[in-house]
Amino acid sequence: MSLDAATKPHEQLAEYLATDMEAVNRMIRARMASEHAPRIPEVTAHLVEAGGKRLRPMLTLAAARLCGYDGPYHVHLASTVEFIHTATLLHDDVVDESDQRRGRPTANLLWDNTSSVLVGDYLFARSFQLMVETGSLRVLDILANAAATIAEGEVLQLTAARNLETTEEIYLKVVRGKTAALFSAATEVGGVIAGADEAVVKALFDYGDALGISFQIVDDLLDYAGTEATGKDIGDDFREGKLTLPVIRAVAAADPSEREFWTRTFGKGRIAEGDLETALALFAKYDTLEATRRDAVLWADRAKAALDAVPEHDLRQMLADLADYVVARLR
Amino acid sequence: MSLDAATKPHEQLAEYLATDMEAVNRMIRARMASEHAPRIPEVTAHLVEAGGKRLRPMLTLAAARLCGYDGPYHVHLASTVEFIHTATLLHDDVVDESDQRRGRPTANLLWDNTSSVLVGDYLFARSFQLMVETGSLRVLDILANAAATIAEGEVLQLTAARNLETTEEIYLKVVRGKTAALFSAATEVGGVIAGADEAVVKALFDYGDALGISFQIVDDLLDYAGTEATGKDIGDDFREGKLTLPVIRAVAAADPSEREFWTRTFGKGRIAEGDLETALALFAKYDTLEATRRDAVLWADRAKAALDAVPEHDLRQMLADLADYVVARLR
Numbered sequence: 001m002s003l004d005a006a007t008k009p010h011e012q013l014a015e016y017l018a019t020d021m022e023a024v025n026r027m028i029r030a031r032m033a034s035e036h037a038p039r040i041p042e043v044t045a046h047l048v049e050a051g052g053k054r055l056r057p058m059l060t061l062a063a064a065r066l067c068g069y070d071g072p073y074h075v076h077l078a079s080t081v082e083f084i085h086t087a088t089l090l091h092d093d094v095v096d097e098s099d100q101r102r103g104r105p106t107a108n109l110l111w112d113n114t115s116s117v118l119v120g121d122y123l124f125a126r127s128f129q130l131m132v133e134t135g136s137l138r139v140l141d142i143l144a145n146a147a148a149t150i151a152e153g154e155v156l157q158l159t160a161a162r163n164l165e166t167t168e169e170i171y172l173k174v175v176r177g178k179t180a181a182l183f184s185a186a187t188e189v190g191g192v193i194a195g196a197d198e199a200v201v202k203a204l205f206d207y208g209d210a211l212g213i214s215f216q217i218v219d220d221l222l223d224y225a226g227t228e229a230t231g232k233d234i235g236d237d238f239r240e241g242k243l244t245l246p247v248i249r250a251v252a253a254a255d256p257s258e259r260e261f262w263t264r265t266f267g268k269g270r271i272a273e274g275d276l277e278t279a280l281a282l283f284a285k286y287d288t289l290e291a292t293r294r295d296a297v298l299w300a301d302r303a304k305a306a307l308d309a310v311p312e313h314d315l316r317q318m319l320a321d322l323a324d325y326v327v328a329r330l331r
Numbered sequence: 332m333s334l335d336a337a338t339k340p341h342e343q344l345a346e347y348l349a350t351d352m353e354a355v356n357r358m359i360r361a362r363m364a365s366e367h368a369p370r371i372p373e374v375t376a377h378l379v380e381a382g383g384k385r386l387r388p389m390l391t392l393a394a395a396r397l398c399g400y401d402g403p404y405h406v407h408l409a410s411t412v413e414f415i416h417t418a419t420l421l422h423d424d425v426v427d428e429s430d431q432r433r434g435r436p437t438a439n440l441l442w443d444n445t446s447s448v449l450v451g452d453y454l455f456a457r458s459f460q461l462m463v464e465t466g467s468l469r470v471l472d473i474l475a476n477a478a479a480t481i482a483e484g485e486v487l488q489l490t491a492a493r494n495l496e497t498t499e500e501i502y503l504k505v506v507r508g509k510t511a512a513l514f515s516a517a518t519e520v521g522g523v524i525a526g527a528d529e530a531v532v533k534a535l536f537d538y539g540d541a542l543g544i545s546f547q548i549v550d551d552l553l554d555y556a557g558t559e560a561t562g563k564d565i566g567d568d569f570r571e572g573k574l575t576l577p578v579i580r581a582v583a584a585a586d587p588s589e590r591e592f593w594t595r596t597f598g599k600g601r602i603a604e605g606d607l608e609t610a611l612a613l614f615a616k617y618d619t620l621e622a623t624r625r626d627a628v629l630w631a632d633r634a635k636a637a638l639d640a641v642p643e644h645d646l647r648q649m650l651a652d653l654a655d656y657v658v659a660r661l662r
Binding site: 034037038039040091094113114115117118119121122124125126128129131132135137140141144145147148150151152154155156158159 | 369455460472475
């Protein structure tokens with residue numbers, strides 16, 4: 001990998017896939033339009049034009065190109081994946097606002113809950129229309145399953161919140177649901193539309209799955225270890241009672257008085273001045289941030305290992321670099 | 332029709348389709364289960380077991396049987412239609428609560444907004460899984476389009492609320508979105524899965540479309556003309572600024588002082604004691620409730636006329652009776 005180089009892996013991918021990504025952007029703009037309901041593009045533009053990295057659609061394009069695809073439908077599928085992602089973000093806004101009131105300027109504060117829910121539904125329906133156009137039932141199967149897994153993961157996260165019995169196994173299910181399911185579906189459908197061998201399709205799924213898990217572990221870790229550069233507030237998850245790996249591990253190692261601390265703060269949400277600092281001290285005592293970081297590296301390594309089974313291609317190295325880059329955010 | 336008979340048309344249908352409906356109920360229960368997220372069946376059971384008339388799945392079963400279908404997939408499609416309907420209800424709860432706070436014990440009051448949004452998403456994803464199992468891309472196309480139309484109709488309703496420029500044409504678009512799109516998709520896919528002739532499929536679509544429009548016009552009318560027997564509060568739509576046909580017509584006929592009244596109450600939502608009574612008096616002055624009732628009858632007649640093109644069958648008469656029954660609710 002070349003972290004010292006001027007160009008980051010996702011930027012390299014964006015450059016390599018520039019023509020395809022332009023086609024995706026055109027398709028997204030065309031399909032989010034609604035003749036009768038101008039509110040719809042207003043709300044989606046807020047998210048779609050916000051200029052995220054477009055990581056998920058790039059994964060689909062890269063997987064298809066890597067397998068030698070030269071038809072038109074990787075653009076439909078990349079747009080599909082971005083629509084599903086955007087719909088999820090819109091619905092997450094409602095979820096977060098109603099339960100936690102983070103106070104960020106999410107779409108549902110700029111407009112309202114109603115628009116977030118309905119426009120999310122619209123994009124979700126639109127994404128299925130795009131899939132139907134590919135004519136591939138297998139693609140529909142993969143993405144319908146991913147959509148169900150995403151919703152299940154979000155509900156599971158909800159019921160796991162403030163529950164100190166949450167295990168690493170449950171955490172992994174939540175992470176697969178909220179993040180990895182769409183990553184792995186994104187890469188898998190790229191291989192499927194290209195008509196790749198089953199072993200390659202499986203490898204692309206495994207890559208997306210491991211990359212997504214690594215990505216989410218890092219995201220959760222940055223909630224405690226982030227700096228101003230990452231743009232994240234430290235301790236959001238602590239205040240919201242979201243059990244992530246650093247906490248799950250500290251709870252598992254806790255002595256009785258520490259367990260009392262976790263029960264009060266995470267279990268009951270009664271948080272006082274200085275509690276976040278105490279939590280961070282306990283993470284240090286049991287080295288749980290470093291252990292979590294090692295987990296993220298492990299999953300990134302698994303993502304790279306999966307790529308051994310995919311064809312030789314410039315994009316293969318970029319995908320490997322991307323896996324390294326995901327954990328490099330931690331330095 | 333036989334309104335005097337002891338058995339109502341939807342009950343006749345339920346009796347005729349009893350074996351199929353049992354299969355649908357089994358499939359719904361099986362597919363709404365989630366191994367990892369027990370909250371999901373808790374929320375859906377509230378709606379699914381609430382014992383609605385199950386009109387929409389019955390339409391799919393009836394359409395398929397009418398066309399001589401004897402395969403297994405009408406059950407998948409009827410379950411799909413009920414899942415989409417239930418997902419819509421769950422998301423409507425959030426929409427209504429956040430904007431209007433009707434104070435009814437909707438799922439989002441019994442649980443929370445979050446569960447309503449996420450479980451709705453889950454059911455929506457599950458519905459697409461069921462469609463994929465039928466192996467019919469055409470069915471997926473029809474229902475993905477219906478889902479997009481539903482969301483568009485709801486957003487359109489939102490932006491049309493409190494807008495006195497709302498026309499009958501816009502009202503019809505809203506009604507097609509919020510109600511008729513799923514009725515017409517329900518009957519159309521029944522014909523498609525049965526491999527019926529295009530003319531029959533078209534007739535089934537037309538029947539569902541007209542039935543759905545009639546159904547919604549009646550529903551909106553009952554908001555002003557209902558009795559205690561219908562279980563609806565009079566004037567909900569008035570308080571919420573929802574422009575329905577009786578109002579649209581009264582606004583179109585209004586003299587300047589009446590227009591001021593509508594601008595204050597519907598346009599600005601400033602409603603005082605006695606305003607509902609004034610609105611009802613204006614409806615009487617311009618006979619808009621009766622004109623709206625005639626519209627509902629017209630659409631019911633169109634629904635029945637569409638049935639001329641479908642095969643002779645016991646179910647055909649039951650579907651015709653159902654169209655009559657929809658408007659008979661007004662008596």
